[in-house]
Amino acid sequence: DAGVIQSPRHEVTEMGQEVTLRCKPISGHDYLFWYRQTMMRGLELLIYFNNNVPIDDSGMPEDRFSAKMPNASFSTLKIQPSEPRDSAVYFCASSLRQAGANVLTFGAGSRLTVL
Amino acid sequence: GQQLNQSPQSMFIQEGEDVSMNCTSSSIFNTWLWYKQDPGEGPVLLIALYKAGELTSNGRLTAQFGITRKDSFLNISASIPSDVGIYFCAGRTNYGGSQGNLIFGKGTKLSVKP
Numbered sequence: 245d246a247g248v249i250q251s252p253r254h255e256v257t258e259m260g261q262e263v264t265l266r267c268k269p270i271s272g273h274d275y276l277f278w279y280r281q282t283m284m285r286g287l288e289l290l291i292y293f294n295n296n297v298p299i300d301d302s303g304m305p306e307d308r309f310s311a312k313m314p315n316a317s318f319s320t321l322k323i324q325p326s327e328p329r330d331s332a333v334y335f336c337a338s339s340l341r342q343a344g345a346n347v348l349t350f351g352a353g354s355r356l357t358v359l
Numbered sequence: 360g361q362q363l364n365q366s367p368q369s370m371f372i373q374e375g376e377d378v379s380m381n382c383t384s385s386s387i388f389n390t391w392l393w394y395k396q397d398p399g400e401g402p403v404l405l406i407a408l409y410k411a412g413e414l415t416s417n418g419r420l421t422a423q424f425g426i427t428r429k430d431s432f433l434n435i436s437a438s439i440p441s442d443v444g445i446y447f448c449a450g451r452t453n454y455g456g457s458q459g460n461l462i463f464g465k466g467t468k469l470s471v472k473p
Contacts, residue, residue, distance in 0.1 A: 248401075287402075287447065287463040335401050347392060348461065350401030 248351035250336050256357045262324040265354045267336030268317055277348060278311055278321050279335040287335070293319065294341075326358045362386075365448050365464030372438055373472050380467040381432040382448035388462075390451040391424050391431040396466070397444045405446075406433070438471050445469070 249268040257263055269276045277292040291301040296313045304311070308327070313319040323330055333355045337348040365382045372378060382391070390409055394402035406417050408424035408431060415422055421434045431450070435442055448464040 286465040289461070337401070347404050347407050350394075350403070352399070352401050 248336055248338055248349055250334075250351035250354050252354055253352065254355045254357075256359065257326055258359050259327055260325045261358075262322065263326045263330075263356060263358075265321045265334050265336075265356070267319045267321070267351060269319070269336070269338030270340075270349055271317065273338035273340045273349075274316075275339045275341060276313060276319050277337040277339075278319070279337065279350075281333045281335060281353070290321070290334075323356075326356075328358045331356055331358050363448060363450055363462050363464040365467055367467055368465070369468040369470070371470045371472065374438060374440060376438055378435040378438055378442070378469060379432060380446060380448075381430060382450070382464045383430040384450060384462075385429065386450075386452065387428040388431075388450035388452055389428070391422070392449040392451075392461075393420075393422050393431070393433045394447040394449060395444050396447065402447055435469075438469075440471050440473055443469055443471050 248270055251266045274295050278290040280288045280290055288303055290303045291311045292299055293313045296316055309323055311321045333353045335350050335353045337350045339348045363382050363384050392407050393405045395405050396402040405420055406415050406422040408415055408422055411424055411428050412426045413424040419436045423432055425431055431448055445466040445468050447466045449461050451461045
């Protein structure tokens with residue numbers, strides 16, 4: 245299995261621009277998570293999906309952030325408009341819910357820099 | 360909200376030395392996970408713990424689920440240069456329940472001098 249695939253790996257943009265991050269979870273996994281990592285706050289859960297349905301988006305910072313999962317093999321995290329404080333590494337992770345497991349497999353991350 | 364206190368924040372050790380790090384919380388957790396993150400990569404699972412008191416090893420790594428369910432530790436024996444990275448603990452409050460209740464510590468950054 246190729247693991248969780250994220251793109252782009254690096255994105256540099258200017259304040260006010262729209263940013264779209266993409267994720268392909270592991271085939272067969274029924275949960276998908278979006279995390280944000282910064283030095284100050286560590287790993288923060290933004291939103292997660294179960295069977296393509298958003299379950300908890302309480303971690304989404306504000307309305308500028310939105311996430312979709314149109315099918316089991318694809319999800320996007322969009323920031324519009326972007327701001328310098330959005331600069332961080334964004335991770336996508338997926339998991340398969342089963343007794344005794346429920347461990348997350350992370351992608352390599354998308355490093356976002358907003359100038 | 361629930362928080363995990365992970366310590367130490369960073370460690371500088373000599374190759375061959377043993378390493379110990381831990382996570383504590385005021386909340387009870389039903390699952391403890393330990394992840395390692397290499398530079399430029401995502402966290403990778405090292406060890407998963409599901410029962411209070413459980414002691415699990417993975418090569419030179421050993422982790423324990425505290426009997427109070429409020430803490431966990433990770434030990435690395437005979438460290439080598441490739442052990443360098445950031446180690447995260449993560450705890451979940453609902454066994455088999457909401458996947459979103461996975462709380463991460465702030466990480467322990469390990470540096471190993473050859």
